Each structure stands twice: as structure tokens, then as C-alpha cells.
Amino acid sequence: MALTNPIQFIQQVRSEIAKVVWPSRREVFLTTVMVFVMAALTATFFALVDLGIRSGLHGILSLFG
Structure with missing residues (x-):
């Protein structure tokens, strides 16, 4: 697993959120x-x-009870 620095991670998250189509x-x-x-x-x-x-x-049990 490749490590990403925090700045790159935040940039990637922001670019992915921009792709979301909100209802x-x-x-x-x-x-x-x-x-x-x-x-x-x-x-x-x-x-x-x-x-x-x-x-x-209830019907079945009333027949036998």
C-alpha cells in the first residue's frame, strides 16, 4: 500500500467530492x-x-381442542 502525504490525500478527497452529484x-x-x-x-x-x-x-386448534 502506497503512503500518501496528507496534502495529496486532501486534494484527492476534494476532487472526488466534486464528482458527487447531490440530489x-x-x-x-x-x-x-x-x-x-x-x-x-x-x-x-x-x-x-x-x-x-x-x-x-386458531381455527385448526379449535377443531382439536
């Missing part, structure tokens, strides 16, 4: 909203699956 405020807002929507949909799906499994098991 706009609107893009950040829309992706945040989409994350919350997808999280809500996923939570609803798993709640329904849990309810179905619980009802099915």
Missing part, C-alpha cells in the same frame, strides 16, 4: 415520501399475513 431538495422529499409509503404498505401486508396465520391456527 435536489425535491428528489430528497419524493424519495423520503416513497420510503414511508413503502414501509406502510409492507407493515400492512405483514399485519394481514399475521392475522391470517393467527386466524388459521
Whole structure:
């Protein structure tokens, strides 16, 4: 591994940061909203699956109990 002096390192970091394309405020807002929507949909799906499994098991166990 080649050692780089601190000045070269800082110059390389600054040049790499200059290449980064930062999202706009609107893009950040829309992706945040989409994350919350997808999280809500996923939570609803798993709640329904849990309810179905619980009802099915309750039904099966009530037959034998």
C-alpha cells in the first residue's frame, strides 16, 4: 500500500467530492415520501399475513381442542 502525504490525500478527497452529484431538495422529499409509503404498505401486508396465520391456527386448534 502506497503512503500518501496528507496534502495529496486532501486534494484527492476534494476532487472526488466534486464528482458527487447531490440530489435536489425535491428528489430528497419524493424519495423520503416513497420510503414511508413503502414501509406502510409492507407493515400492512405483514399485519394481514399475521392475522391470517393467527386466524388459521386458531381455527385448526379449535377443531382439536
